Amino acid sequence: MSEERFGDAFAALSRILDPSDPAYQLALRAYCLAELTEAAVRAGRADTMRDILREVEPLAASTPSPALHIGLRYARAVLAPNEEAEKRFTAALRADLSGWPAERGRLHLAFGEWLRRQRRAAESRSHLRTARETFDALGMAAWVSAHDGSCAARGSRARTGTRTRGKSSPRTS
Structure with missing residues (x-):
């Protein structure tokens, strides 16, 4: 996650375009x-990212590339004004993301964080939980850490590691 150096991440990724x-x-x-969208938003460069999207959008009409369409739906949702964001997140999550679990997890995380910022904590929980479960299953430690921050911000504890259910460890005397 660029170690909180989002401006550097945005500059480096922008070079590819x-x-x-x-x-x-x-x-x-x-x-x-x-x-690129996430780095731009966190670096305060959302307007620059909107300009980049306007340049990339025409590609969507000429290619069926799932990666491009998934990325565009994510970017549109994250960059949308509040009155449009929920509709865009919902549309992005309704798209076929089978075979794209990391991207689905990322969408759930972003939507959960957006809901939390809108003071809709109860609604955010299922999205944040789904994101965490996805990232745990994929072994994506950096994304799990990002989700742990979301959990802490809403006042719930995030799971760490694996738990043993039902038995406590034996004590030695």
Whole structure:
């Protein structure tokens, strides 16, 4: 998660989209939209990201690339004004994300965080829980850490590690 250096992450990822930059990667630009969007928002560069989206949007009409469409739906939801965000998150989650569990988890996390910011903590819990379970299952430690922060912010404890149910460990005398 860029170790909280979101401005640096945004600058580095933006290079992939710039045809004049040696890091330009035509094929990879579809795969970094979610990461670029998150870095932009956290770095205070949401307006710049909206400009980038306007440049990338025409590609969606000419390619069935699942990565591009998933990234665009994520970016549209995260960048949407509050009055449109819920509709966009819901639409993004309704899309076929089978085979894309990390992206589904990321959407649940972003939606849960948005709901929490809207003071809708009860509604946020299921999305945050789903995100955490997804990231746990995928072994995505950085995303689990991000979710732990969301849990702490809403006043609930996040699970860490695995628990043994029913038996306590034996004591030695």
